[in-house]
Amino acid sequence: MLTYKDRLCCWAIARLLPTQQWIIVARFRSRSDADGHFQFLGQTIPHVKFEVVFDRSVDSHRLSALGSPSNYVSSAL
Numbered sequence: 001m002l003t004y005k006d007r008l009c010c011w012a013i014a015r016l017l018p019t020q021q022w023i024i025v026a027r028f029r030s031r032s033d034a035d036g037h038f039q040f041l042g043q044t045i046p047h048v049k050f051e052v053v054f055d056r057s058v059d060s061h062r063l064s065a066l067g068s069p070s071n072y073v074s075s076a077l
Helices: 004-008 031-044
Strands: 011-016 021-028 050-055 062-064 072-075
Touching: 011 031, 021 031, 021 050, 031 050
Parallel strands: none
Antiparallel strands: 011 021, 011 050, 021 062, 050 072
16 A cells, blocks of 8 residues: 555656566656656666656556556656
8 A cells, every 4th residue: 555655756767677677766746857857867877778657556666567557657758
């Protein structure tokens, strides 16, 4: 069960791991905050693949890169 604070931060940045799993590296309350941090990560760590996602899942610490759950929206920038 997500806490009230976790439900407020539904925008996240996910990182693709070598095992083809996604892991949430940061959460944000607004899309613009997530986009700004995404750009910063892309400039400082260009060899790592990140995506901005809208995550509403209960078990949101890991997202599968192969089977996309229907409860989050991915946006590669």
